[in-house]
Amino acid sequence: MKPRKGRSIVVLAKQRFNLRERDVQNLQATFVPFTAQTRMSGINIQDRMIRKGSVDAIRRHVEVNNGHFPAQVDTLVEGVARQGGTPLVVAEGANVLGVIALKDIVKGGIKERFAAAAPDGHQNGDDHRG
Numbered sequence: 001m002k003p004r005k006g007r008s009i010v011v012l013a014k015q016r017f018n019l020r021e022r023d024v025q026n027l028q029a030t031f032v033p034f035t036a037q038t039r040m041s042g043i044n045i046q047d048r049m050i051r052k053g054s055v056d057a058i059r060r061h062v063e064v065n066n067g068h069f070p071a072q073v074d075t076l077v078e079g080v081a082r083q084g085g086t087p088l089v090v091a092e093g094a095n096v097l098g099v100i101a102l103k104d105i106v107k108g109g110i111k112e113r114f115a116a117a118a119p120d121g122h123q124n125g126d127d128h129r130g
Contacts, residue, residue: 009052009100010084050092058089067094 014020019058019085032051034041040053040061051061055077057103058067076099 008102048092050090052088052090052100055087057091058091062094062096065094067091068095070096073099097098 014023028043030050032042032044034053038053040051042049042051042053044050049065051058053061055074062069065123073096077087078091080099080101083101088100088102090097090100097109
């Protein structure tokens with residue numbers, strides 16, 4: 001099962017690029033799981049290495065594969081972060097493909113729910129130092 005973030009990216013890719021699912025076993029694909037050490041995940045399909053992750057992790061991945069990390073990617077990443085989103089960078093081998101901007105969806109009435117859950121006015125959970 002893909003994490004929620006992974007599912008939303010797959011849905012977007014299918015819609016934007018008219019992609020269709022295939023039998024993964026026929027593709028000879030190997031999934032690369034996310035780890036806290038690598039800060040990226042991806043898939044190897046035959047001789048292709050596709051990775052998604054933090055800007056620093058993908059920069060290292062691209063450079064280790066003798067690629068160039070474009071300066072405009074840093075600009076895009078900074079813009080996503082300034083708007084409160086989480087930037088992820090996608091690369092295939094030594095080439096940066098783009099930046100994904102993840103944004104949390106806040107449900108209506110959330111402020112009221114938090115106020116009802118903390119009637120004593122405390123705002124940080126267990127921290128009651130005043």
